[in-house]
Amino acid sequence: MTSARLITIANQKGGVGKTTSAVNLAAALAADGRKVLVVDLDPQGNASTAVGAQHTSGTDSxxxxxLGDRTAEQAMQPSPDNPNLFCIPATIDLAGAEIEMVSLVRREFRLYDALHNGFLESHGFDYVFIDCPPSLGLLTINAMTCAEEVLIPIQCEYYALEGVGQLLGNIGMIREHLNQQLHISGILLTMFDARTKLAEQVANEVRSQFGAVVLGNVIPRSIRVSEAPGFGKTVVAYDPSSTGAMAYVAAARELDLRGDYVPHPSTGAIGVSPEIYAELEG
Structure with missing residues (x-):
């Protein structure tokens, strides 16, 4: 059994800071001395770009x-920004993978089989962050069968909880049929603008709905966070003294210090109470 924490960063809603959170939490932990792997399962390859991984078409990814044509070892690349950070990149070829995987044996467990075959243990990873596309296809299902933890970024803007009920339903379905260990271990508030009442209201609503699973540290709106991918870097590497970088460092340390959040039995199997679950789905 691997000692690495495997965390899928998921939200079916786009533009919530999913990829940004995946790569910056990974970079912050790597800068703190943890050995971290980012697995990019989004055909856009934005996570690969941010950690400086090559991901042109034809690159091992x-x-x-x-598909079983390469091992995780063969596809993995070191990040040029940190010797503790590694990436299995995504290329545009991944866009057709879901169709090609339909007929494969153990199609929902292809990533699990690739990583849990001694690869993680041999490299001594402390963390694996899996960035998946904003949809529930075979790529996201592979991410959720491979990991035990789900971290959900929620932006502090209008309609913040839109689609979260559906996401919880999908997590519950995967837990029931494919991965009994899957659960929500963290909710990260992103795009927080302290100048607006709305951001504070949304943050309070999320905390009242989800309780202690919500991380105490929030990620502010930051120009530097938006700029960093244009330079092929995480904000932690691009401008470590910026408010965005420091916020991600603080959130990463909180995630590390508190360990895997274990939900109270009253909140149900996935870490959300049945009442909240019903309300969000409604």
């Missing part, structure tokens, strides 16, 4: 790993 998560696409070949899922």
């Amino acid at each position: 998560s696409y070949e790993v899922l």
